[in-house]
Amino acid sequence: MIRLAIVLYILIASAVAGSAVIAVLTLDMREAWQIAGAFVAGLLIAVPIAAVLGRKIYNELNGPNAV
Known part of the structure; x- marks a missing residue:
């Protein structure tokens, strides 16, 4: 499952x-820290x-009985 989650994470x-x-x-926020912050927040979300x-x-x- 972890490999599937990693591939999904990339997308x-x-x-x-x-x-x-x-x-x-x-929102007209064009400073580098604002753009980088939004990017990092998106990666974490x-x-x-x-x-x-x-x-x-x-x-x-894997069917209904998989955990």
Whole structure:
């Protein structure tokens, strides 16, 4: 399951971090620390999302009795 979560993290982190940076730029926050902060926040938010999705996909692929 951890390998699946890592692959999902790569995809999810780029989407979430990119969206966070776009949101910051839309709010006219153009200093480097603001953009970097949004990027790091997006990377951190992607960790639990990837873990939950990885667990759900893994359990669906292994049947209803998988833990």
